[in-house]
Amino acid sequence: MSVQKDRIAQARAWLAEQELDGLMAFNDGQNSFLESNAVYVFSGVRPLGESVVLIPRDGDAVLIVAPGWDQERVAAASATDKTIATDDLAGELLGALERAGLTRGKLGLVNLSRQRRSLAGQVLGFLSRAPQARDTLASDIARIRSPDELAASRKATWIAERGYERLLEAAKPGVREFELAADIYAFMKALGSEDNFLLMSASQHNLGVRAAGRRVLEVGDVVLGELTPCYDGQFAQICRTAVIGGATQLQRDKYAILQEAMLRGMEAAVPGASVAEATLAMNAVLVKAGYGDYCRAPYMRVRGHGLGVTSDRPGDLTDQSQVKFEEGMIFVMHPNQYIPETGYLMCGDPVVISHNGAISLADRGSLLDSVNV
Numbered sequence: 001m002s003v004q005k006d007r008i009a010q011a012r013a014w015l016a017e018q019e020l021d022g023l024m025a026f027n028d029g030q031n032s033f034l035e036s037n038a039v040y041v042f043s044g045v046r047p048l049g050e051s052v053v054l055i056p057r058d059g060d061a062v063l064i065v066a067p068g069w070d071q072e073r074v075a076a077a078s079a080t081d082k083t084i085a086t087d088d089l090a091g092e093l094l095g096a097l098e099r100a101g102l103t104r105g106k107l108g109l110v111n112l113s114r115q116r117r118s119l120a121g122q123v124l125g126f127l128s129r130a131p132q133a134r135d136t137l138a139s140d141i142a143r144i145r146s147p148d149e150l151a152a153s154r155k156a157t158w159i160a161e162r163g164y165e166r167l168l169e170a171a172k173p174g175v176r177e178f179e180l181a182a183d184i185y186a187f188m189k190a191l192g193s194e195d196n197f198l199l200m201s202a203s204q205h206n207l208g209v210r211a212a213g214r215r216v217l218e219v220g221d222v223v224l225g226e227l228t229p230c231y232d233g234q235f236a237q238i239c240r241t242a243v244i245g246g247a248t249q250l251q252r253d254k255y256a257i258l259q260e261a262m263l264r265g266m267e268a269a270v271p272g273a274s275v276a277e278a279t280l281a282m283n284a285v286l287v288k289a290g291y292g293d294y295c296r297a298p299y300m301r302v303r304g305h306g307l308g309v310t311s312d313r314p315g316d317l318t319d320q321s322q323v324k325f326e327e328g329m330i331f332v333m334h335p336n337q338y339i340p341e342t343g344y345l346m347c348g349d350p351v352v353i354s355h356n357g358a359i360s361l362a363d364r365g366s367l368l369d370s371v372n373v
Contacts, residue, residue, distance in 0.1 A: 003146040004044045004079035008061050010141045011042065014108075015057040018132065021105030023055040024093075024123070025138055026112050029066075033197050033228050033235035036139035037309040038110045039063070043078045046233060046309065050089050050119060053080060056100045064092045090122040097126055107131040110138055139306075143313035144328035149234055150352060153307075153330050156193070156236035157350050157361040160227040163188040164240050167200070171223050171244060171371050174216060177201055181212035184227070193229035197237075200225050202244075205343035208298075209336075219245040219373055224346050235307045237332040238362060239348030242369040254339045255368040258347035261285040261335035262366065265303065265317075266351060266358040269333070275314050275321035278358075279303045282335045283319060294338060304333040307350065329353045330361075 011023050025038035029049040040046050042053040042061070049066035060081035065074050071085035086092040097103045109131045112120050124131075145153065166187045170180055181200045188196050201210045202221040209224040217223070221244045228237040243251060261282040268281035282303050283295045294300070306312035307330060314323040314331060334348020347366040351358035 002079045004042055007141050008042055008055055011055050012057055020108045021057055022102045023108040025053045025110035026115050027051050028115055031309050033308050035308045036311050038138035040309050041138040041142045043080050045074045045077045052093055054096050059100050062096050094126050104128045109133045111135050139311045139313055142311040145330050152232035152234040153236050154361050156229050156231035156234050159188050159191045159193050159229045160236055160238045162191055163227045167225055168371055173219050177212035177215050188229050192231055195230040197228040208344050233309055236350040239334045239336055239346035241346045242371050244371045245373050246370040247368050251342050252368055254342045255345055257289045258335050258337055258345055262347055265333050269325050269358040271325055271327045273325050275317050275323045276319050279317050279319045299338040303335055304331055306331045325353050327353050
């Protein structure tokens with residue numbers, strides 16, 4: 001049984017538990033590394049446009065996607081019993097609901113609230129009963145990665161690391177940020193990256209990381225890179241820092257604080273522990289070093305986050321989250337931090353939860369690298 005068919009079975013178990021007759025899981029054609037794509041979770045297809053998976057409690061699961069010309073691709077990839085590509089998503093969905101006898105049934109909804117208003121209005125107009133919204137269902141079901149998904153996450157991490165090696169080769173004085181970013185983006189695409197969310201910026205004293213601009217790199221610049229490629233539907237993210245011309249002792253000393261925080265967070269992220277516990281373990285290192293007042297916005301955002309498109313669990317790593325870690329969860333952990341003496345520094349890897357803590361998927365952990373000039 002494919003992982004998608006297993007997740008459809010889990011959705012049907014939820015329907016039975018809730019005494020519902022069917023489920024509609026929507027996507028608007030967007031694929032974000034920060035969010036779960038419910039259509040992908042249940043079908044294995046990353047849609048190009050609006051789409052829905054219809055899962056009756058009893059009967060065939062159906063994937064309906066737009067546009068109509070995408071039939072061949074989605075039919076070959078989908079794990080659902082039936083696949084329909086159309087230029088009239090609402091009309092095809094109504095037909096599928098009628099064939100399954102669900103227009104008068106009790107239905108569950110995932111992410112209809114994120115669709116355009118006209119489509120949502122049409123869908124609700126089909127139904128004689130108010131549906132039960134459960135937008136987190138797909139993310140909850142897919143929170144543990146399958147062996148194939150873990151392998152794809154490792155490959156995505158490998159691509160990210162090769163992209164960073166390219167950054168170290170190409171980040172020379174006189175190069176503009178956007179030129180460097182374009183080089184890295186194209187390089188990772190050539191290695192098989194399907195998508196890539198890339199932040200890459202530089203300064204003598206960074207306040208944070210941002211999208212690449214027109215700034216010309218100089219000796220002494222601290223180059224920040226957040227590389228987030230996707231491979232076979234799995235995103236991975238690494239956070240890296242390099243200094244053009246070589247790091248100072250002060251920079252190395254401060255970066256070691258982030259490396260220590262990363263280590264303590266990984267040790268604390270055991271199955272059953274809360275996200276807050278791991279976050280506090282990272283923050284404690286900064287507090288001990290005298291930077292407790294900086295463990296908040298705008299000096300940092302979160303200590304990590306989930307990685308879509310499959311599941312965004314465990315969500316943002318904050319000191320308030322009581323979400324529990326589970327073995328097999330994959331997310332990025334990054335104690336990125338603004339430090340007044342050096343500016344913003346980045347340190348982070350994708351990790352998988354094992355029985356005794358988080359294990360990095362990167363072959364080489366975060367180091368403060370130097371770019372020779």
